[in-house]
Every structure is written in C-alpha cells, then in structure tokens.
Amino acid sequence: MAGPQYVDSRTGIAYVSDAGFIDAGLVHTVDPGNLQLDLVVRFFNLRYFPSGARNCYTLRSLTPGGKYLVRAAFGYGDYDKLNRLPTFDLYFGVNFWATVNIVNSSTAYSFEIIAVSPADFLQICLVNIGSGTPFISALDLSFFRDTVGFGFNRYHFGTDYGHISWTDVSNKSDGAVQNSPNSNYDAPSVVMRSASTPLNGSRMDISWSADASMGVGVDTKYFLALYFAELVAVQDLRQFDVSVDNRQLASGFSPNYLLATVLTEIVQGSGEHSVSLLATSNSTLQPLISAMEIFMVWPRNESTTSYLDAIAMMTIQMKFAVKRNWMGDPCAPISFAWDGLNCSYTPDGPPRITALNLSSSGLVGEIDASFGQLTLLQRLDLSSNDLSGPIPMNLLQKSQDRFLTLRKKKSPEVPRSANPFTNWRFKYKELELITNNFNTLIGRSGFGPVYFGRLENGTPVAVKMRSETSSQGNTEFFAEAQHLARVHHRNLVSLIGCCKDKKHLSLVYEYMDGGNLQDRLGGHKFRISQAMTIGGGIS
Structure with missing residues (x-):
C-alpha cells in the first residue's frame, strides 16, 4: 500500500509501505468521505503514475514455481479533484491480467489472480492505455494452496459473504469437515461447516456475470469450483442434479457427510452464467451447497526474459539508477522492451539480450560484473560515461574472439596480468582490419616494422610486427611482452595486446604521436640530475 504500515483489524493482515517495491509514481491521500463507508485504511492512500507507459512493482524472495x-x-475517491474516471491495464509479469475500468468514484475494485511465479521474483505492472492516469491502492501477495477462501470472486454460503441474488437459511455443523485424501482442494473446515439450501422448493439457481470494470471479452473463460458437504446425519435421501448453463455437470449427486466434494467446470462467454441445483424425484431433502469459486482463465502468451539476463539487467538498473523506461521485464512484451536493448525472440526459448547501448547514460563508477552475465551479448556500448575499473574478463575474451563488439571510450582500463595473452589477444585478421591492411608505416625497430592503426572504438594504436629477417624469435617476443605487461609508467607507452597467430608475431601499443624517442630528444641537453630522475622513475 502507498501509506504507512498498519494491521487490518478485520483480517489480521499486516500491510507495509510499497516504497521498497517500486521507485516510480507519486503518493496521494484520498478523502475517506469520497469512498464507500465500509472501506478500510489501505484505501486512504494511493500511488498514481502520471508518467511512463508501464510502471511495475517487483515482489522478491518468492519460491520459483x-x-x-x-x-x-x-x-x-476523486483523489485528484478532476473526477476523471480512469481505465488502464493490469499485467501479471509479461502477461495481460485485466483491464481496470473505474466506473464509480467511490467504489472499491479488486482483482485477484492465482498463478505460478516463474522465478524468485514476480512483477505486477500498470499500463497506461491513454484513458486516464493509472493508480493503485493496495497490493496483496500470499502463498496459495488449492483452497476456497474469502474474496470478491468467492461465495461462502450460509453467511452474509458474497453478493448473490437470493437469501437462504444456513445449516451449520459443529463437526470438522474433512477433505478427501486424493483431492487437490484443501477446503478449510471453517468454510465447509456451513451451507445453504433453497428457502422454499427443490431448486436453487445461482447466477453471475462479469463486472463492467473487468473488461472481459466474448471468448473469456471461467474456472468454476463448487463445494459440497452434508452437515446433518440424516437417514433421508439428499440427491440432486448439478447443471451449469443448462449443461449437466453431475446427475443424482449426494454430498458425503462431513466430507468435502468439489465439482469443477470450465465456462466460456462474457454474458450471464448460472448454476442450477435441482432435487431428483427420489430426494426427500433439498439441494445443498457450501461454497463456490469463480476464476477467469487467462492464457500465458508471453515468455519472460531469460532469468540470468533479467537478473543482470535489474542489477545494472539498480546499481546505476538507470531511468529511461526500465520497468518490468527487459524484453517482453516486445512493445515495452527496455530502451537501448536488442533482444532475440525464438518460439522454443525465452527472449535473450543480444545488444545493450548505454552510451551517454551518465553512468558513474566501476563496471559491474553483471554485464558479464549477459552471455549472448553481441554488442555493448558503454562510451561517453564516467566508468572505471576492469572490463569483466568474459566480455573481454568475447571481444578478442570477435563475438562481441565493445565500445568503451572514456571508459575502463583493460585488466592486466603477468601473462599478456590472458588480457587482449588479437588475431592476425584483426590486425589487418586495425591497420587497414598495414597501410601506414610509422617506423621500424629491431623487431620489425611498426604500423599505425585504430581499434574498433577509434583508439589509435601502434602495431609492431616481427619481420621475417628479425633476429628476435619467440623467446625474445615473449620476454618483451611479459616485461611490458608488468611495466606501467607515464613516460612509457603501454602494451595493449599481442598477436601470436601461426607464423605471425606482433605487439600492439598505445599510440603516441610526435615521432620516435630520438626525434623527441634531438637537440635537447639534459642535466645529469634530470636524466637520473627520468631513469629512476622508469626503473
């Protein structure tokens, strides 16, 4: 709920603030005088969402499956003093749940769904469809067993619970009502110990239709569960037929004494539906029913983003406080995919993230390891941010193997180790691309010619190739590479990487213009103290 923590005196349910479950929207109070009189404290505050097409709550620490x-x-409750009754959509994760159509300012509307959590978290989203500002008063979550209970779509006969079009006298029992050992429905005894029969006659008709606020379509399906138990130990026969929309569900049915029986049916259509209980000609007692549940059946047409991809993106979003439209599932539904993402969609698997563009996003700090958990990433652009620290090694390796295009201007340093070949190892074909087929010769060394080149992110480099006539072999090559990988000084160029591709050996350095060292020192005289300072710093 949007307001402070409290315990509902009627149900004993504890409600907490929703501040830890969503970082969007604004909180507003509601004048209780504008609401129906029987509403409780949780309706006296609400959270509304004036911006964003989709805004989502994330409920964590759940049991997958x-x-x-x-x-x-x-x-x-006309909280905004505009008296504009909104209509908006409600989503359970990536799948449509219901259309919330507020048709009365003072009425409370409630929607229930029973579903399997696909992961250790689930998301409830409000979607703006252009018909007013979405809002919510309260959100309840409870672990569910197959059981009848109390709610707006459940009717407990024998009490004043529920809204039905007839009134009956209840039968009550002091004995506990048991459930069948092979039943999937754990009906609580407190509910099953009361029941209703027709006030007069041998027939009971129960009708229902969808509320106008539910926005149901012509193909809507309902799951109907009817609960029965005999509460009186009688010798007379209680036997009746059970029909749904004039289709017989059970013939000559007799409830068992203090034992729950559940009859279920799928009902289709958006119009009015009915349940009929009609005593048979042999019955000496009237029909009886204890409870009824009605649920709309919604197909799960959308698949959620791969769990590891979703967790990685949620971690990145929280660490760097990325706003954009980063709410709910990263890739699904497609119309709400996060800005800056490219996702792959296949019929036989969940969506996967293949590209991420976070350039110029104001990211500050070290690159999070979560970037490395995006295992199918093919393009990653982190340029024009204030990032530091090493790139995750698996991303770096993918970049070297040309499975990943990585842009990191004004971004982190390449991690180094004692062995340069675990850092940035180039293939010879990559060097051909970097140097434009070795087009620009900028110098020579005892090792071989040196060429100018540019990495894919535009960084200028110097590529030193071993010539066939070079006196240096593999031993000298490895010695120079390992030595340069350990040495770091502002007066020395840094080794970026190397290439050992069959007969090709090369070293890739950062590029410094202005000619070679001899050109830079030519005509300059140094005092002994200056030379010792420079040499000491390098050593």
Whole structure:
C-alpha cells in the first residue's frame, strides 16, 4: 500500500509501505468521505503514475514455481479533484491480467489472480492505455494452496459473504469437515461447516456475470469450483442434479457427510452464467451447497526474459539508477522492451539480450560484473560515461574472439596480468582490419616494422610486427611482452595486446604521436640530475 504500515483489524493482515517495491509514481491521500463507508485504511492512500507507459512493482524472495494469490485493489475517491474516471491495464509479469475500468468514484475494485511465479521474483505492472492516469491502492501477495477462501470472486454460503441474488437459511455443523485424501482442494473446515439450501422448493439457481470494470471479452473463460458437504446425519435421501448453463455437470449427486466434494467446470462467454441445483424425484431433502469459486482463465502468451539476463539487467538498473523506461521485464512484451536493448525472440526459448547501448547514460563508477552475465551479448556500448575499473574478463575474451563488439571510450582500463595473452589477444585478421591492411608505416625497430592503426572504438594504436629477417624469435617476443605487461609508467607507452597467430608475431601499443624517442630528444641537453630522475622513475 502507498501509506504507512498498519494491521487490518478485520483480517489480521499486516500491510507495509510499497516504497521498497517500486521507485516510480507519486503518493496521494484520498478523502475517506469520497469512498464507500465500509472501506478500510489501505484505501486512504494511493500511488498514481502520471508518467511512463508501464510502471511495475517487483515482489522478491518468492519460491520459483510456487503458486501465489495476488490481489490488487483500487479506490479512486476523486483523489485528484478532476473526477476523471480512469481505465488502464493490469499485467501479471509479461502477461495481460485485466483491464481496470473505474466506473464509480467511490467504489472499491479488486482483482485477484492465482498463478505460478516463474522465478524468485514476480512483477505486477500498470499500463497506461491513454484513458486516464493509472493508480493503485493496495497490493496483496500470499502463498496459495488449492483452497476456497474469502474474496470478491468467492461465495461462502450460509453467511452474509458474497453478493448473490437470493437469501437462504444456513445449516451449520459443529463437526470438522474433512477433505478427501486424493483431492487437490484443501477446503478449510471453517468454510465447509456451513451451507445453504433453497428457502422454499427443490431448486436453487445461482447466477453471475462479469463486472463492467473487468473488461472481459466474448471468448473469456471461467474456472468454476463448487463445494459440497452434508452437515446433518440424516437417514433421508439428499440427491440432486448439478447443471451449469443448462449443461449437466453431475446427475443424482449426494454430498458425503462431513466430507468435502468439489465439482469443477470450465465456462466460456462474457454474458450471464448460472448454476442450477435441482432435487431428483427420489430426494426427500433439498439441494445443498457450501461454497463456490469463480476464476477467469487467462492464457500465458508471453515468455519472460531469460532469468540470468533479467537478473543482470535489474542489477545494472539498480546499481546505476538507470531511468529511461526500465520497468518490468527487459524484453517482453516486445512493445515495452527496455530502451537501448536488442533482444532475440525464438518460439522454443525465452527472449535473450543480444545488444545493450548505454552510451551517454551518465553512468558513474566501476563496471559491474553483471554485464558479464549477459552471455549472448553481441554488442555493448558503454562510451561517453564516467566508468572505471576492469572490463569483466568474459566480455573481454568475447571481444578478442570477435563475438562481441565493445565500445568503451572514456571508459575502463583493460585488466592486466603477468601473462599478456590472458588480457587482449588479437588475431592476425584483426590486425589487418586495425591497420587497414598495414597501410601506414610509422617506423621500424629491431623487431620489425611498426604500423599505425585504430581499434574498433577509434583508439589509435601502434602495431609492431616481427619481420621475417628479425633476429628476435619467440623467446625474445615473449620476454618483451611479459616485461611490458608488468611495466606501467607515464613516460612509457603501454602494451595493449599481442598477436601470436601461426607464423605471425606482433605487439600492439598505445599510440603516441610526435615521432620516435630520438626525434623527441634531438637537440635537447639534459642535466645529469634530470636524466637520473627520468631513469629512476622508469626503473
């Protein structure tokens, strides 16, 4: 809920502030005088979302594969003094849940869904469809067992719970009602110990239709569960037929004494539906029912982004406080994919992240290891940010192997180790590209010719190639590479990488213009103290 923590005196449910579950939207109070009188404290504050097409709550520390009941509650109460009743969509993760259509300012609207959490977190999203500002009053989450309970789509007969079009006298029992050992429905005894029968006659009709706020379509499917238990130890026969929309569900049905029986049916269509209980000609007792549940069935048409990719992106978003439209699932639905991402979509697997452009995003600090968890990444642009620290080694290796295009201008240093070949190792074909086929010769050394080149991110480099006539062999090559990998000084050029590709040996240095050392020192005289200072610094 958007307000402070409190415990509901009616249900005993503890509610906490939603501040730790979402970082978007604004909180507003609601005048209780503008709401129906029986609403509780959680409706006296709400969070509304004036910006962003999709805004999402992230609920963490869940059991992957666990079944959860989520209830979203909405009470408009003309909080904004505009009296503009909004309509917006509600999503369970990446899949459409319901259209929230506020048709009465003072009424509370509640939507429930029972679904399997695909990971150790799930997201509930409000989507702006251009018909007013989305808002929410409260969000409930509870681990779910297959059971009847109390709620807006559940009817507990024998009490005043639920909104039905008829009134009956309840039967009650002091004995505990048990569940069948092979039943998937753990109906609580406190619910099953009361039931309803027709006030007069041998027939009971129960009808329902979708509320106008639910925005159901003609193909809407409902899952219907009917709960029965005999509460009185009688010798007479209680037997009746059960029909749904005039289709027989059970014939000559007799509830068991203090034992729950559940009948289920799939019902389709957006119009009015009915359940009929009709006593048979042999029955001497009236029909009886204890409870009923009605759920809309929604298909899961969308797949969530690969778990590791999603976790990596959520970590990057939190570490660098990236705003953009980075809410909900990174890749799905496609229309809400995060800005700067390219995702691959295949029918036989989850979406995967293949490119990430975070250039000029104001990123500050060290590159997070989470970038390295994007294992199918082919392009990564971190240029024009204030980043420091080493690039994750798996990304660096992919870049060297040409499986990843990496841009990192004004970004982190390449990590070094005692062995330069674990840092940045080039292939000969890469050197051909870097030097434009060795087009610009800028010098010669005892090792061989030196060529000017540019890395893919534009960084100028000097590429020293071993010539066939060079007296230096593999031993000297490895010695120079290992020595330069250890030496770092502002007066020495740094070794960026090397190439040992079949018969080709080369070293790649940072480029410094102005000619060679002899050109720079020509005509200059140094005092002994200056020379010793320079030499001492290098050594």
